[in-house]
Amino acid sequence: MIKKFDKLLIICILSVLLTGCWDSEDINKKSITITLGVDYVNDGIEFSGELAKLRSSPSESGEKNQASGVYQLLSYGKNFEESRRHYDSINPYPVFLGATRVVIFGQNYAKEGIEPYLNRIDHLYDYRKTLLSVVSRETPTELFKIKVEKDISVGFLIDDIMQNLEMRGEALYPQIGEILSDIALGHVGYVLPYIGIERGSIKYLGMAVMKDSKLEGTIDLENTHGVLYILAQNPTLVEVIPSTKNEKNQISFTTFIKKRKIKTDYIDEKVIINIDLDLKAQLRYQYYPEPVEDEDIKKLEDMISKKVENDIVSTMKKAKNEFECDFFDFVRYFRAEHPEIYKKIKWEDQFTRADINVNVKTKVINRSLEDPNAKKKY
Template sequence: MKHRKLYSVISVFILLAAFLSGCGDSKDINDQLIATTIIFDYKDGEIWYYLEIANIETGNNKESGTSANKYIVRKGNGKTLTEVRDDLDAHLDKPLYLSGIRTLIFTESFARKHLVEYLYRYRADEGYRKKGLTVITKEDPEELYKSAHEQNTSTGLLAEGIVKTLDESGKSFLRTTIRLIENLSAEYTGILIPCIGFHDKELAVIGYSVISGSDVVGLLPAPESRGTMFLKADKAKFYYSVPYNEVNYAIEVRVKKKRIKPTYEEGKISFSIKMDCIAELGYGDKKTPYNLNKAALDEISETLAATLEQEISDAVKRAQTEFACDYLQFDDIFRVKFPVEFERMDWGKEFPQVGASVDVKVKLSTKWGMDYSAGEAK
């Protein structure tokens, strides 16, 4: 029932989008093929496309009592992107409607060779929905479709929902495809693109593909990305377990204010990273009361602040050493403050050498009504 409602919402959205974007189009939406997802792969020296199309004629078969597939996948191949599009057009029985595509999905092998070319093609094609997302995957395209279709949902919509949910929960960031194209068009390009894959047989963001220039240079695993997300997410929020007096306390941490200030003195670049965080102590793993007074809470705050500072410092160093890529967008911050100096630099060579200091302040509170101390409940 839940999936049927989801599909109804998807159908309404796609049809509404078609109406709004095609008011002047003489072709009825029913006379077009509504593309919902496209996955590109590169294998055996050729580009392969896997196009997901909404089956708008789906419904219960009154004779058999079964339901038709809600999505159809068509695939083809070619040596170049132009050949791929020609192959696709040659096998369509109706015009293709592209504004229903929520997410572009590239395999890592495709991204290594054709990421920039296809994104520029995307920008030039007025048929695409310009606020769509782009993700990368290491998985087989057909397995991605199989997983989503078993849940009666679109692969692109599922991928978009996963990325947006992480962004809204403060555990990731959201960048539209157009924003990626803007980064690729800049003189220096360092980007993180969400990488989706299977985790415990469920589709998830397993990490972030690192794009330096136009190349995929590595993967930042999701479990190791917390410090990076504190720098990139708009409203980062994570949970920590902090030990104190043989009790492990679960604490929610949110960034209240973030300031990154560049300096340039005697030819040396440095960044001062300051964060004010709000933390809330939820519970401990032992029986109450916990006998936490102000001194105890201050000590827990200091421990938590030190942990955050270390994670953020490590995130900067990893970008500099392991990937040699400024996907933290420090270049944008420096360019705003020192535009003339930046134009004279090769940021790709400068970034691994920049200094960074991190200062985190944590204001810790406790949930109302919990018995944290012998005589005081905050």
């Protein structure tokens, strides 16, 4: 009997089981968070942010929901949970955090320490662990007041700026997961993008140095090259070098890393860090075209090497003396090479006393497609 109707039975059972989400809710009935700001205000936590504004638009296949802008959210509380309760009590729909692009930490909160919120992100199910976190000079609420014309919202703008810069090798895009690994390792700091408002628009200002997950200081945009040469995966940076023949002339180069080698040693109870960089440089253009002989190229190569070396050394000095924190992850190299010594030393102390040797070699690989040495016939 059953065998006779088995197919029918299977279809019936499957149609009941596979209809799936009988308790599903329409996307319109969710508060989809795009950006979240966290700050300390009056000894309490302030959550601010942007929620996607969805509207229905007719399409060929029927009605379709589209993000047409953002609503702003604001809630307060003594801690995250209270702040969230406040949020829930003033909003009609449950929060969905899975679409969050950026978490913005206000300076006040960053100075107190962002680790609790990073742990919250790590353990809340719907948060992506690959989202971007930044520190803002202004409070997040001030940032959200900016009228963004270049992108959908403040969150999208910050994320797109940082993604673009990271793709071009001009900035770091630290994801929450990477930061959590640094925190778990201990002994190291890390850097986050530092943003702010300048002339009415949101700008990437440089890097925020975090020690024990607390904001220790900042590195201006123009001084970030030293960090990028060590930490960025494929830094592609522009270096402007004065001409050897004409003081007024400047030569613009793009540099790439061919090889980066970091070796550590421990001699006389002192940590030695040797950084060897092999750079490739490409001559982009000259402000005033003039012949560039092979001898000039050699001099220019030395000048680029010197410039990069100085950039790295000055950042190292800042890390050692000003921030007293290893945000270059040198400890990972030291532990990998000297695991037994690592167990016996206190890295924080050793790092501030470490000898750091930087050796940069540059090779100009082309002068673009121009021939600056062409000779005129007449």
